[in-house]
Amino acid sequence: DQQVKQNSPSLSVQEGRISILNCDYTNSMFDYFLWYKKYPAEGPTFLISISSIKDKNEDGRFTVFLNKSAKHLSLHIVPSQPGDSAVYFCAAGFQGAQKLVFGQGTRLTINP
Amino acid sequence: DTAVSQTPKYLVTQMGNDKSIKCEQNLGHDTMYWYKQDSKKFLKIMFSYNNKELIINETVPNRFSPKSPDKAHLNLHINSLELGDSAVYFCASSQRHTSSGANVLTFGAGSRLTVL
Numbered sequence: 001d002q003q004v005k006q007n008s009p010s011l012s013v014q015e016g017r018i019s020i021l022n023c024d025y026t027n028s029m030f031d032y033f034l035w036y037k038k039y040p041a042e043g044p045t046f047l048i049s050i051s052s053i054k055d056k057n058e059d060g061r062f063t064v065f066l067n068k069s070a071k072h073l074s075l076h077i078v079p080s081q082p083g084d085s086a087v088y089f090c091a092a093g094f095q096g097a098q099k100l101v102f103g104q105g106t107r108l109t110i111n112p
Numbered sequence: 113d114t115a116v117s118q119t120p121k122y123l124v125t126q127m128g129n130d131k132s133i134k135c136e137q138n139l140g141h142d143t144m145y146w147y148k149q150d151s152k153k154f155l156k157i158m159f160s161y162n163n164k165e166l167i168i169n170e171t172v173p174n175r176f177s178p179k180s181p182d183k184a185h186l187n188l189h190i191n192s193l194e195l196g197d198s199a200v201y202f203c204a205s206s207q208r209h210t211s212s213g214a215n216v217l218t219f220g221a222g223s224r225l226t227v228l
Contacts, residue, residue, distance in 0.1 A: 043219030102155035
């Protein structure tokens with residue numbers, strides 16, 4: 001019973017183009033969502049978050065879009081760079097609770 | 113001066129043995145966690161401690177016993193290891209993100225446990 005799912009295990013994008021990573025969730029009560037980036041042999045590192053009352057949050061090359069009616073969020077990376085090659089996890093949580101629910105990750109490869 | 117450090121990074125052991133993984137954070141966070149990344153790559157919470165007090169225990173077998181001697185340390189002891197315990201275990205600590213209110217976790221590099 002996975003409440004957060006990333007249905008694409010991998011994605012390959014050319015350097016300079018836009019990378020779009022997708023995430024679906026089932027619990028409409030989530031209060032916020034986060035994206036994490038993970039390099040091999042390292043722990044996930046926080047990238048960007050969005051509150052459930054917003055539909056967009058931007059930080060430099062990274063933008064997260066939230067579509068609550070579709071229970072879907074996406075992470076856009078523009079322009080994609082070789083250093084963006086990593087596994088990206090989306091996660092969701094509730095205000096006042098410590099627990100985060102993670103998806104299974106999407107491996108992004110940026111090709112030169 | 114790693115923010116969240118866990119040791120050992122790799123652990124290979126026989127079924128039935130007892131092993132421990134240690135975790136320390138120097139971020140001054142009050143809350144620490146153990147997450148398990150299973151074979152399907154999902155990161156699932158096991159335990160959460162707030163200021164040395166257990167607040168989340170996600171139906172983890174009793175063979176897993178976390179211990180928090182102080183708020184900067186959270187160790188994980190596993191008794192009678194089973195094949196299914198093979199996974200990557202991540203320690204983390206957290207603080208609230210001001211703009212979204214999100215609980216932002218800072219993770220250690222992970223400890224890969226292989227049970228033979």
